Amino acid sequence: MTVSERIEQLKSEALSAVASGDSTAALEAIRVRFLGRSAELTEIKKSIGTLSPEERKEVGRSSNRASREIEAALDSRTEEVAAREREERLREEAVDVTLPGVPFPKGHLHPSQRIIDDVVDFFVGLGYRVAEGPEVETDYYNFTALGIPPGHPARTMQDTFFVDEGLVLRTQTSPMQIRTMLAQEPPVYVVCPGRTYRRDSDPTHTPMFHQIEGLAVDKGLTLGHLKGTLAAMARHVFGEDVQIRLRPSYFQFTEPSVELDVSCFICGGTDPGCKVCKGAGWLEMLGAGMVDPGVLEEVGYDPEEYTGYAFGMGPDRMAMVKYDIHDLRLFFEGDLRFLRQF
Numbered sequence: 001m002t003v004s005e006r007i008e009q010l011k012s013e014a015l016s017a018v019a020s021g022d023s024t025a026a027l028e029a030i031r032v033r034f035l036g037r038s039a040e041l042t043e044i045k046k047s048i049g050t051l052s053p054e055e056r057k058e059v060g061r062s063s064n065r066a067s068r069e070i071e072a073a074l075d076s077r078t079e080e081v082a083a084r085e086r087e088e089r090l091r092e093e094a095v096d097v098t099l100p101g102v103p104f105p106k107g108h109l110h111p112s113q114r115i116i117d118d119v120v121d122f123f124v125g126l127g128y129r130v131a132e133g134p135e136v137e138t139d140y141y142n143f144t145a146l147g148i149p150p151g152h153p154a155r156t157m158q159d160t161f162f163v164d165e166g167l168v169l170r171t172q173t174s175p176m177q178i179r180t181m182l183a184q185e186p187p188v189y190v191v192c193p194g195r196t197y198r199r200d201s202d203p204t205h206t207p208m209f210h211q212i213e214g215l216a217v218d219k220g221l222t223l224g225h226l227k228g229t230l231a232a233m234a235r236h237v238f239g240e241d242v243q244i245r246l247r248p249s250y251f252q253f254t255e256p257s258v259e260l261d262v263s264c265f266i267c268g269g270t271d272p273g274c275k276v277c278k279g280a281g282w283l284e285m286l287g288a289g290m291v292d293p294g295v296l297e298e299v300g301y302d303p304e305e306y307t308g309y310a311f312g313m314g315p316d317r318m319a320m321v322k323y324d325i326h327d328l329r330l331f332f333e334g335d336l337r338f339l340r341q342f
Helices: 003-020 024-035 040-046 053-092 111-125 175-183 223-238 293-298 315-323 328-332
Strands: 136-138 162-164 167-169 188-197 208-218 244-251 254-263 282-291 307-313
Touching: 003 024, 003 040, 003 053, 024 040, 024 053, 040 053, 111 188, 111 208, 111 223, 111 315, 175 188, 175 208, 175 293, 208 223, 208 315, 223 244, 223 254, 223 282, 223 307, 223 315, 244 282, 254 307, 282 293, 282 315, 307 315, 315 328
Parallel strands: none
Antiparallel strands: 136 167, 162 167, 188 208, 208 307, 244 254, 254 282, 282 307
């Protein structure tokens, strides 16, 4: 068999294989088999230089013509098979738009955020304005302006994160009260929710936690106004039957200072074995008091003309009490098994 006859035989085999190829993968394999680098037809082309002048011209013409015909057949058949495969894939992947959709679970508010919204909505309803501010604060706003000068023992009680010289991660949202008073004349009625930071971590403390603080400065405000406001807030959050009591306490920027307890809304103080109040009948909830005259003087208010009260509460702690959660860290771990319960 001459070389030209072998070329014709290879072309015939290739065209037959192309005609029976039923997938793009099979056709690609045929392309490699007959036109690839190691294909017999390719080897014949490489050997043309060794042939006699008479054979060289004929073999070159025959091999090139065979390659072109095989390539044309492959391109035509590949286009046809690819179109068919595309149609089959579209049929298989078709979406029946008449079928009901897959339900997507709805999100819901974090338990701490529920308390924050409840408390803030209550005070906004009383006419308070929401004030927000930076979480990285200066030493002046976080301590000094609140009656806690350098060297004061209260600074060591707050386990502060120091960012840089003169800058701290705020340990409370009280700096917003100072910023507000410095920015406007009285009367002042603001509520300040936000994140705060202290170097603390155990089942009832986390390095980051939330606070809601409030401030009212006006003429004639008394401890009675503070008690009535906090009692109404407690009823709004914990239910109409809740009772409150004020206990004497100490805070650096209020005088007198008090702590507010709410009656146990689980047992009402009647169950010695209550797991929420531990039989005490009362739950510690927040700190408050009348604004120290020194703080009013610091911001340029006349303490002889104006009085004020301030309060601060931890919505995370309130959520723990309301939802009977024993480890505060659960609120911040992002475990959906825990959060879906609310």
